[in-house]
Amino acid sequence: MSIIRALYLRQTNHFQVIDVGGGYNNQDGIFDVPVTGVYVFVYTVYADQNHFVRTELVINGQVKTASIADGATPHEVHSSTAIIVVPANAGEHVFVRRADTNSQCNIVSSMTLAVSSFSGWILY
Numbered sequence: 001m002s003i004i005r006a007l008y009l010r011q012t013n014h015f016q017v018i019d020v021g022g023g024y025n026n027q028d029g030i031f032d033v034p035v036t037g038v039y040v041f042v043y044t045v046y047a048d049q050n051h052f053v054r055t056e057l058v059i060n061g062q063v064k065t066a067s068i069a070d071g072a073t074p075h076e077v078h079s080s081t082a083i084i085v086v087p088a089n090a091g092e093h094v095f096v097r098r099a100d101t102n103s104q105c106n107i108v109s110s111m112t113l114a115v116s117s118f119s120g121w122i123l124y
Contacts, residue, residue, distance in 0.1 A: 031094040031120055038123045039088045043096045044081040046114040047071035054099040057082060060092045066099055077114050085123060094120065 023034045033039070047053045047069035056066040069080035088094065096118055 029095055031118075033088045033090055033092045033094060035122060036090045037088070038085060039094075039120055040083065040085050040123050041094060041118075041120040042081065042083045043067075043116075043118040044079055045069045045096070045116045046077050046079045049073075049075055049077060052078075055080070055082075055096055056099040057084060057094070057096050059086065059088060059094050063099075079114065 021034055024031045041057055041064075043055070043057060045053060045055050045067065049071055050073075052068060052070040054066060054068045056063045058064065064086055065082045065084045067080035067082040069078050071078040
Protein backbone atom coordinates (compact mmCIF):
# COMPACT_ATOMS: atom_id res chain seq x y z
CA MET A 1 0.00 0.00 0.00
CA SER A 2 1.31 3.45 -0.88
CA ILE A 3 0.44 6.46 1.24
CA ILE A 4 1.44 10.00 0.43
CA ARG A 5 -0.35 12.45 2.65
CA ALA A 6 -0.12 16.15 3.26
CA LEU A 7 0.28 17.34 6.82
CA TYR A 8 -1.11 20.64 7.98
CA LEU A 9 0.33 22.86 10.69
CA ARG A 10 0.49 21.04 14.04
CA GLN A 11 -1.31 18.02 12.54
CA THR A 12 -0.49 14.68 14.16
CA ASN A 13 0.88 12.08 11.77
CA HIS A 14 -0.87 8.69 11.80
CA PHE A 15 1.35 5.66 11.27
CA GLN A 16 0.57 2.13 10.20
CA VAL A 17 1.15 0.28 13.45
CA ILE A 18 1.91 -3.05 15.01
CA ASP A 19 0.79 -2.25 18.55
CA VAL A 20 2.04 -4.89 20.97
CA GLY A 21 1.13 -3.11 24.21
CA GLY A 22 -2.17 -1.57 23.13
CA GLY A 23 -1.14 2.04 23.79
CA TYR A 24 -1.28 3.44 20.23
CA ASN A 25 -4.56 4.88 18.97
CA ASN A 26 -4.87 4.45 15.18
CA GLN A 27 -7.69 7.00 15.10
CA ASP A 28 -5.73 9.98 16.43
CA GLY A 29 -2.08 8.89 16.05
CA ILE A 30 -1.37 9.24 19.78
CA PHE A 31 0.49 6.76 21.99
CA ASP A 32 -0.81 6.69 25.57
CA VAL A 33 2.00 5.72 27.95
CA PRO A 34 0.75 2.59 29.77
CA VAL A 35 3.28 2.47 32.64
CA THR A 36 5.54 5.09 34.21
CA GLY A 37 9.19 4.57 33.28
CA VAL A 38 12.02 5.61 30.99
CA TYR A 39 11.11 5.17 27.31
CA VAL A 40 12.90 5.17 23.99
CA PHE A 41 10.98 6.84 21.15
CA VAL A 42 12.18 6.78 17.54
CA TYR A 43 10.55 8.12 14.43
CA THR A 44 11.55 8.32 10.80
CA VAL A 45 9.71 10.49 8.30
CA TYR A 46 10.24 10.49 4.54
CA ALA A 47 9.54 13.70 2.64
CA ASP A 48 8.13 13.25 -0.85
CA GLN A 49 9.96 14.52 -3.93
CA ASN A 50 10.16 18.32 -4.09
CA HIS A 51 8.96 18.64 -0.48
CA PHE A 52 10.46 19.05 2.95
CA VAL A 53 8.91 18.64 6.36
CA ARG A 54 9.93 19.60 9.89
CA THR A 55 8.39 17.32 12.48
CA GLU A 56 8.50 17.14 16.25
CA LEU A 57 7.88 14.51 18.89
CA VAL A 58 5.57 15.82 21.60
CA ILE A 59 4.97 14.40 25.07
CA ASN A 60 2.04 15.89 26.98
CA GLY A 61 2.12 19.11 24.99
CA GLN A 62 5.90 19.66 25.27
CA VAL A 63 8.19 19.31 22.26
CA LYS A 64 10.96 16.87 23.19
CA THR A 65 12.84 16.58 19.86
CA ALA A 66 12.49 17.58 16.22
CA SER A 67 13.84 16.71 12.77
CA ILE A 68 13.77 17.91 9.17
CA ALA A 69 13.37 15.64 6.14
CA ASP A 70 14.39 17.53 3.02
CA GLY A 71 13.31 15.95 -0.24
CA ALA A 72 13.40 19.26 -2.09
CA THR A 73 15.39 17.65 -4.92
CA PRO A 74 13.40 16.32 -7.91
CA HIS A 75 13.14 12.51 -8.11
CA GLU A 76 14.50 11.96 -4.58
CA VAL A 77 12.83 11.01 -1.32
CA HIS A 78 14.80 11.99 1.79
CA SER A 79 14.36 10.90 5.38
CA SER A 80 14.99 12.20 8.84
CA THR A 81 15.15 10.19 12.05
CA ALA A 82 14.92 11.34 15.65
CA ILE A 83 15.54 9.24 18.76
CA ILE A 84 15.09 10.21 22.37
CA VAL A 85 15.37 8.51 25.75
CA VAL A 86 12.99 10.23 28.14
CA PRO A 87 11.02 9.60 31.34
CA ALA A 88 7.27 9.37 30.78
CA ASN A 89 4.39 8.94 33.20
CA ALA A 90 1.44 6.61 32.79
CA GLY A 91 -1.33 8.34 30.86
CA GLU A 92 0.87 10.88 29.07
CA HIS A 93 0.32 11.37 25.34
CA VAL A 94 3.16 10.92 22.83
CA PHE A 95 2.86 11.79 19.13
CA VAL A 96 4.67 13.09 16.06
CA ARG A 97 3.34 16.18 14.28
CA ARG A 98 4.26 18.77 11.67
CA ALA A 99 6.19 21.53 13.38
CA ASP A 100 5.84 24.75 11.40
CA THR A 101 4.25 26.59 8.51
CA ASN A 102 7.40 26.73 6.38
CA SER A 103 7.33 23.03 5.51
CA GLN A 104 5.91 21.67 2.29
CA CYS A 105 4.43 18.55 3.72
CA ASN A 106 3.94 15.39 1.75
CA ILE A 107 4.91 12.41 3.91
CA VAL A 108 5.68 9.11 2.18
CA SER A 109 4.92 5.64 3.51
CA SER A 110 5.11 2.98 0.84
CA MET A 111 6.48 -0.55 0.81
CA THR A 112 7.90 0.11 -2.67
CA LEU A 113 9.49 3.46 -1.83
CA ALA A 114 10.00 4.16 1.88
CA VAL A 115 8.11 3.58 5.12
CA SER A 116 7.69 6.37 7.67
CA SER A 117 7.65 4.90 11.16
CA PHE A 118 7.17 5.64 14.86
CA SER A 119 8.34 3.26 17.59
CA GLY A 120 8.52 3.32 21.34
CA TRP A 121 9.38 0.95 24.15
CA ILE A 122 10.01 1.03 27.84
CA LEU A 123 13.69 0.89 28.75
CA TYR A 124 13.21 0.45 32.50
